[in-house]
Amino acid sequence: MIEPAIKSRPVYPGLKPDRCAKSNVVVVDKDGRDAFLEMAKTVDDGFLRKTTVLFVKGPPNGHDPAAPLEALGLVNLWVFPSLETLIARLDGLLSISRMGTRLYAAGNEPLISLVVKTALSHGVVHSSIMTEHRGSLRRRVQCVHCKGITENVTTNPAKCSHCGLMLLVRDHYSRRIGAFQGVCIDAEVPGEIPEIKAEFL
Amino acid sequence: MNTMFKDETFRDDFTFSNSPAAIKRFPFPFWEDKYRYSVNIEPHVAGPKGSIYEFPIDIDEHYVADMRDRALVLKEDPLRVQALPHMMLAQWDLLELLMTSMARDYPEHFTLERNGDEWHWINRPLKIENTFRFGNAATLPYEPMEYIMRQCQGDITLLDQRENNLWMDAGIATSQADWSLDFDVGMNFMEWHAPVPLAHQQGVFDRALKFLLALQLGKPVRRLNWTMTINPRLDTSPENYHKWGVDRVTVTPENVGDKVHLRVELQALWRLPRSNAIAFSIRAYLIKLNELVTDLDKARRLHRVLQTIPPELVGYKGITRYLDVTRDWLAKYDDGKPTPVGFLFQ
């Protein structure tokens, strides 16, 4: 589990079924899928019947990563090729969701970030979302200078994919933007860039 | 106070300077010869005539130049003003607070006439005049917070109070000490203070938040905060850090007195009447060390404070690269004598 280094850095306490919810929306990637499968063992069929799962399956590797989810007999299982396509569907789904819908997100941090960010824009209170981090530590990073988001950052420092500055990736995190803050690392002495380390694999 | 407004700059040729009167009233923030964090909050009550505490909102000789700098920043980066939709009422509360204070305390510069919801505002130094309907944002050229903050010194944030916390849901920041409003909007008290070292562990923020949640209407409070800045630059934002960061390596023993500035923020907090939000103003005062050392007590004390500042704070405040040269330069003013107890300004 991710330890909070500083207080803006979110923590993800883990999925726990809310048995009172009228319906459930679950967003998972391949690693997060297992967190949901574990939770699914603790609930009854009634819970699963009112559950919609949005699954980003990732690059093919011979196995069908959706198979274990299909085996649950879910009524609504939507499989997406990418996080982006999934989030677009989530956005539409939340715009027609009723009160009493409980949202779950499990997987890597960019996935959780985007689910929370999307939910916030629909007026969902962030602390009501059940979250569990699984898999890679890679980060979404916002360049404080050009405001561009660099996806899937695994190193520190990391190059901004928009303006090209080398960024120190801080632990300071904005839920509204769904990203960590990146700040030019060689602003004081241009070119003085420390060793690039793979901190977020 | 009958102020003459100076024509000066906070960028490029940096012509900013303080008059002898401004040096005298500068809010030197250290009350003892060492440094420590504390919950240094006191009632924001009227101070002596001519002091920065004389009025709730201090308008000084830098007003016009300050507002010109703000306009330049906003022109380049409109994201320095942010307001979530539910903060509109708090914006009007703020406009009322500032217009009534400014017009009451500086009648030679500002006039406010109110006829029910029809308000008429005159700002003579900036040559602005508007008639508008209080509560109707369409009758002003900007949203209320931006409108009035383009005419009032200092940055501001508006804090919504809910879930036993304060949320930075609106603000304007064009002269901030290296924090990003755009990034912090929507965060709560603990989250936006997350990067601050040491204070969390010492319980400073728990105590401060508890105190602020109980802040009452009509009983504003204030505190002083400080850092150091190279050149009299108001816009030391992270957004532009890749442009001003190089300044920090330009300090030499010869230019310390001119380059290195003490930057003190007078932070005041008001409970707002309609929205129950809190307005938090951050008014930066700059003074170059050459000006500061004209008062030996302050020079001596600053030297001693800089000896005792914890390394975490040196890093956090970004003064690592020029701390030694600054301390060495100040040493010649430290004659070993005791300094008077308490604050060194009125």
Ligand code: HEM
């Ligand atoms: C509710 C209104 C307040 C707002 C909006 C606010 C905002 C901020 C921000 C944005 C920072 C910079 C954080 C960063 O590095 O990114 C900061 C720093 C800090 N704040 Fe506050 N603050 C507030 C109230 C207080 C209070 C009441 C205290 C009293 C203990 C306090 C103590 C501090 C300290 C000690 C720092 C570090 C400054 C330094 O050492 O240079 N703040 N604040």
